[in-house]
Amino acid sequence: MRWKALLAGITAAVTIVGAAAPLSLLATTSILGDVVRQVAGELVDLTVLLPPDTDPHTFQPTPQEIALLSRADLVFVCGAGLEEALAPFLSQARRVVDLSQGIELRTSPDGRVDPHVWLSPLNVAVWVEEIAAALAELDPAHAEEYHARAQAYRRELALLDSWIEEQVRKIPEGRRVLVVDHLAFGYFADRYGFRQLAILPGFSTLAEPSARELAQLEQEIRRLGVPAIFISHTTASPLVEQVARDTGVRVVRLYVGALSGPDGPAPTYLELMR
Template identity: 70%
Template sequence: MSFKALLEAAISLALTLAGTAAPLQAVATTSILGDVVQQVAGEDVELSVLFPPDSDPHTFEPTPQDVALLSRADVVFVCGAGLEATLEPILSSVGDVVEASWGVELRVFEDGRVDPHVWLDPNNVAVWADNVAAALAKLDPCHADDYRGRAAAYRRKLEELDAWIRREVEKIPEEGRILVVDHLAFGYFAARYGFRQAAAILPGSSTLAEPSARELAELEGIIRKLSV
């Protein structure tokens, strides 16, 4: 066999092996983040979501199986901004952890803690998509253009969603743009679209607190006063 034929055979084999290489193993902490990762990754990544759909990220405690899943992953995507605080001791020993909220302008609660609920503004989700694409492209250069292309397409959908929300909100009088929520999770949405979080059922900035009888009475008074 000639040298040229050997070279062509070697190139063909290399391309075949590259095409059949095992896909990246990725983990996303929440189902919302997992959906964004899936939009960008397509079929080029095997994705697992860590938190069950009905779990509370503020209080989630991983099982031994969860720890094993994280340790096997090529990359772990976290929302960041303190949402996965209970996972921090474990994540410190995991190889590649990507904070999706890197670059987002974070809001701060009155108690000084960072508001982690960034996904309630579609523009922040677009930042997530870009960060996911950049991380996957670095780990899997063969599909880098695919990741970036999907992220760009998803960003366009988010821009359309943002424009639609703005149009719908314009139908609501400014004095009626008031939110009463279970806990103070809608800060990014409120800031983007001109709403005000007037009160929350749970005091503080997470779901860990429980309202007292006095606080519930005050909440009822606020709701009646504002006619929410």
């Protein structure tokens, strides 16, 4: 497998040198696309597969989108099971960089992996290094520029991380609990000292709770006096509305797995986190 990927990489590099065409890149989610753009700048042709406001767990590619996947020099995926429906088609890509490879992944007791790594900026800093390394390898003429852009963006990520820490310090420790739709906030919770309780007890919006689990959660929400349930703006589970109704707690929609459009409140990763 590894030597095949290596050969594909060499072929692509030779083509680039010969034709001097810009690299053609594809990134799966809008968040990943933004991060790739930060590192690559305007030196590449970048296609972002998932439109803004799209749930990455349930996204189904069209035949046209699968064709895009097979034409790109390089395909960046978040991996760790996030792009579930896309996985069967990745073998058609010339070269895939799975960005979950460099990350220390969280797992559940039943062995499932948490794919929401971007909710800690420290993980995105790891992405940035890997993206820069992959681009520099395919397009060595611009290696210095990729690494310089990566370094500048890592500084922004470090600033974001301290800003979040500052905000969290204003919340009394006993109140650092997040009630969320599905278990998307694990990396955020680990980094900033929160506990998360989820209505859908899994790492995907496709997870389903038992009646007993729902009853226990509602009891916990009442006991803690939780003022709000935070859900992803792409989640459309009737159970979330049910829990909110039963407990009288208001629902706040956040941008979690997808950016907004350019005129929305979360057009970039940094703005999404803020």
